[in-house]
Amino acid sequence: MSGRGVFPSEAHWRSLALFNVFRLLAAMALFFSISWRVWLTRSGDSYDAFIALALTDVTLSVLFAIGIHQRRPAFQLQLSVQAVTDIAFLVVLMHLLGGIKSGLGILLLPYLAAAGLISRGRMTLFHAAVASLALLGEQVVQLWLGQAGTDEFFVPALLCTACFAVAWLAHRLAGFASESEALAHARGVDLENLGQLNARILQDVSDGVIVVDAHGQLRQFNAQAQRLIDAPLVAGQALGALPVLAKALKIWRADPAAPTPLLQLEGAYKTLRPRFVPLGPDPQGSVLVYLEDMDRLRREAQQLKLAALGRLTANLAHEIRNPLGAISHAGQLLREEAGDNLLMQKLTRIIGDNSRRLERMVKDVLELNRRDRVDMRPIMLEPWLTAFVDEFSQSEQIRTPIVVVCPDKAEIRFDPGHLHQVLWNLLRNGWRYCSKRPDSLIVSVASNDGRWQLNVDNDGPPVARDALTQLFEPFFTTESKGTGLGLYIAREICAANAARLEYVSQPAEAGVRFRIVFGMNDGQETP
Incomplete structure (x- = not known):
């Protein structure tokens, strides 16, 4: 027997409560079905004894219910007391109705079976022995009262044999039930662990993962898919909200063997490669969609x-x-x-x-080859940016004011020399392409999702769409005299300082924005 037999679980107590309800309903049914017969065929004393017996059994059932509710006394003790009470109730009722000849002895079998199943095999043979002794005792009483002969012990013997057979069967079934329960519990733990493992893998996988049902509705997705698509995703949402992906899925379902085209997201300026895997034999059913970031x-x-x-x-x-x-x-x-x-x-x-x-x-x-030499220190951005912009304006001989917007409490961790190099590159590029009017070059700092972000905006023309995928690649430049290493080195330096440099797409009239998101690894920079 497992530890759950020594320390009964809630399932054991619920089973015992149901058994108590069953015995109460069975006693009431016997009372109403037999009371008329007792009243017609027995004396007043017998009828009074029958009424007292029924009321006693109902009262004990109520007391048992209270004990079960309070979980006191112990489970095995309460079960044994209930089983012995049922045996005594039925044997006394048999005695009032004429002994073994009344045919009520067969009712002992379902009580013994139920008690054996609830106890998971424990005490089952004890209950059968008590029932057999009670049956034999009743037959001896009938013989002593002269209401039965010495040759009428065959039926009680058969009932006793049936009691032990039912007890043995209940014991075997209880063993199977215990094994099945232990197996189900182990399988449940395995399934729970597997579900947690799958959820962790789904969230940590580098590709975006989306599950779409046969009706074109989103059923599941991971955080990476949300980031790649850069649009709000909601379970149950129609895939039509993502027309590019919906069109690709429609083409694939029409011909799964055809090559899948790359997805060009309008708002995010990202290129994704979708891969569709049917979750069943029919491609028109639920589909698992993998989204690979081609830029990555x-x-x-x-x-x-x-x-x-x-x-x-x-x-x-x-x-x-x-x-x-x-x-x-x-x-x-x-x-x-x-x-x-x-x-x-x-x-x-x-x-x-x-x-x-x-x-x-x-x-x-x-x-x-020097980007890995990082000396990250706390930097208060507001005074640092003010001093930096003054130095930049003097060095580049810029007379037009450069706007700086920064909260006083903005503090980051970054290598000061690296930050100086990155911002110098961004401001020089911004000044080169802007209109060189007041407010045409703006440096602003804001907080988003617990991280500080530094934006460098200029009112120059936006980057050409076909150049976006190569913007941060080394040796890529649109100028004949440029080296093509400035933005690449700036992004690598930001990555070494647990930050991210990115180009933020905006409407043409809004100009150009480059953004540095600080604290991408540790999240220490919380406003």
Whole structure:
């Protein structure tokens, strides 16, 4: 017997309560069906005894109900007392109605079976022994009163045998029930653990996961799908709210073997690759949709390529720097010797411009290998940004005021040197493309979901749609003189400081916005 037999569960007590209700209803049914017979065939004393017996059994049933409700006394004791009470009630009733010949002895069997099943096999044979002794005792009393002969013990013996047979059967069934209960409990624990594991995997998987039923309604989705789609998702929502995905699903259901096109989300400017998996044999039924972020895959592929080329570029940059310095120095000497020769001046100017361009490119390449040297410190953004904007305006010789909007309590953790480098790049790009009027370049800080966000806005033209997927890739630039490493290095520096640099799509008239979201790993920056 398991520990649940020693310490009965709620199921045991509920079974005992139902058994008590059954015995109460059975006693009342016997009382109403037999009372008329007793009243007609027995004396007044017998009828009074029958009434007293019925009332006693009803009263005991009420007392048993109170004990079951209070869980006192112990479960096994209450069950045994109820079983013995039922046996005594039926045997006394048999005695009042003529003994074994009344046929009421057969009613002992369902009581013994119910008691045995409730006790899960414990005390079952004891109850059968008590019932057998009571039956034999009743027959002896009938023999002593002269109402039965010595040859009439065959029927009581059969009843006693039936009591033990029912008790043994109840014992076996109780064993099977206990094993089934233990197996069901173990399977329930396994299913619960499996459900928790599946939910954890569903939430932590890098792809977006959506379950769509046959009627085109969302049934389940993970947080990654919500982030990739960048739109509110609600269970039971019609897939028509996501027309691009609904169209792709319709095409797939028409021909599951056809190649699935990439999804271009309008609002989020993201490219997703859907993969549809039917949850049954019919593709028209429920479908599991995987959404892969193609931008993330491109970034991961780019990271692998850069990791392989990292050491090579660093060594090449060091090797290039020495002859580049010699070229720059020679160009300066040639300029001094050029005098009034316009051709020589033009050629030396070309040498100087390209030397500085190569120097800047070498510097950017070397920065790729220094982004992991992070010294994160607490920074109060309001005074830091004010000092930084003043320095930037003086260095870049900007006379137009740059607007700074920042709460006094805004505090982040970031490497000050890295933050200086990132913002310098963003402001320089913003100033290059803006209209250079007052309020055309704005730096603002706000809180969202417990994280501080820094926005750099300018009123210049938005980034071309076909360039968005390559905006943060290394060596991608729209300028003939650019290195294409500025935004890439800025994003890598932000990632090393537990932040995220992103381009925020806006209407054309709203200009361009780059955003830094701080505290993406630890969430310490809470306003």
